[in-house]
Amino acid sequence: MSIKEKVIALGFFDGVHLGHAALLRRTAEQAAARGVTPAVFTFDRPPKEVVTGIPCPLINSPEDRRDLVRRLYGIQEVIMVPFDQEMMTTSWADFVTKILVGRYHAVHLVAGHDHHFGHKNAGTPELLVKKCAELGLGCDIIPKVELGGITVSSTYIRRLVELGQLSRANLFLGHPHTLTGTVRHGRGIGSARLFPTANLVIPPHVLVPSHGVYVTRATLEDGSCYAAVTNVGTRPTVNNGADITLEACLLDYEGDLYGKKLRVEFFEHLRQEIRFDSLDALKAQIAADAASTRRYFQTHP
The missing domain is CATH 3.40.50.620 (HUPs)
Known part of the structure; x- marks a missing residue:
C-alpha cells in the first residue's frame, strides 16, 4: 500500500x-x-x-x-x-x-x-x-x-449561539450555524394537525441555540434543500413545557423523514417561544413564521 x-x-x-x-x-x-x-x-x-x-x-x-x-x-x-x-x-x-x-x-x-x-x-x-x-x-x-x-474564537461564538444571536454568530463562523440529527417520531401533533415537521435528536454534548423560532434551511441526505421554520425549546403549547426539542417545519416538502439524517442551518431568530391558548392560534402563528421565512430567503437568495 x-x-x-x-x-x-x-x-x-x-x-x-x-x-x-x-x-x-x-x-x-x-x-x-x-x-x-x-x-x-x-x-x-x-x-x-x-x-x-x-x-x-x-x-x-x-x-x-x-x-x-x-x-x-x-x-x-x-x-x-x-x-x-x-x-x-x-x-x-x-x-x-x-x-x-x-x-x-x-x-x-x-x-x-x-x-x-x-x-x-x-x-x-x-x-x-x-x-x-x-x-x-x-x-x-x-x-x-x-x-x-x-x-474570532469558538468561545465567543458559543456565547452567541447560547443567546440565540445566530445571524451574528454566522458572521464569525463564515457559514450558517449547523446542526445535524436523526429525525425521530414526535407526538404526531405537528404533522397531523399543523404542518409536516421533523423532530431531531440533538447530538450529545452539542449546544442548543437559545429557545425560540428560527429561519432555517433543511438539507436531506440526497442533497435537496428546503426552507424551514425551526422551533428550539419545550413546545409549551403541545408538550406541557417538558424536554428540549428541535422541531423543523419543512416548507413545501412532502414525504417521510423518520429515521433519516437532516442538516439544519440557522439563519435568523424570528421570535421567542411562547405558549398559545389553542392549536388554532399556534397554527396561525406558524403560518406567519412560514411567510417570514419565505421573505427572508427571497431577500437573501
Whole structure:
C-alpha cells in the first residue's frame, strides 16, 4: 500500500469558524502545491473536558465538524482520534515525530497562533516551527483573525449561539450555524394537525441555540434543500413545557423523514417561544413564521 503524504492542519475546529478557515485554506493550498492530501488532525472530544472532568458543550458534533471542513474547504481526510491516555501523556515532540510524521506521514503542518499540544500543552507554535525545521517539514503558523476588532474564537461564538444571536454568530463562523440529527417520531401533533415537521435528536454534548423560532434551511441526505421554520425549546403549547426539542417545519416538502439524517442551518431568530391558548392560534402563528421565512430567503437568495 502506498504511503499517502499529507499537509495536516492542527486544531479542534469547533464551529469551523473564520479563524479555522484561514488554516484550512492554507492547508489546501500547500497540499495542492505539493500534490499531496490536505488533512486535518483533531480529537473526538475536547482535551480540556477530559483533563478537568468539566463538560464543555460544543458548537458542532464531530459529524458536523468533519462535514464542514470537507464540504467548505476541500479537506480530503479528517483524522479524528480519541483523546485517550496515549494522547494525554505523549510529549509534544513525540506527537510531532511519532504520530504526525511517523503514523500519518505529514510533510507540512499548519497551526494557529495560539495552538498548544502534547503533554500538559507544552507544545507551542514556536516549538512547532523549530521542530519542523529540524525534521525538514514545512510549517505555517496562522495569525489570529479579527472581525470588527473582535478575535474570532469558538468561545465567543458559543456565547452567541447560547443567546440565540445566530445571524451574528454566522458572521464569525463564515457559514450558517449547523446542526445535524436523526429525525425521530414526535407526538404526531405537528404533522397531523399543523404542518409536516421533523423532530431531531440533538447530538450529545452539542449546544442548543437559545429557545425560540428560527429561519432555517433543511438539507436531506440526497442533497435537496428546503426552507424551514425551526422551533428550539419545550413546545409549551403541545408538550406541557417538558424536554428540549428541535422541531423543523419543512416548507413545501412532502414525504417521510423518520429515521433519516437532516442538516439544519440557522439563519435568523424570528421570535421567542411562547405558549398559545389553542392549536388554532399556534397554527396561525406558524403560518406567519412560514411567510417570514419565505421573505427572508427571497431577500437573501
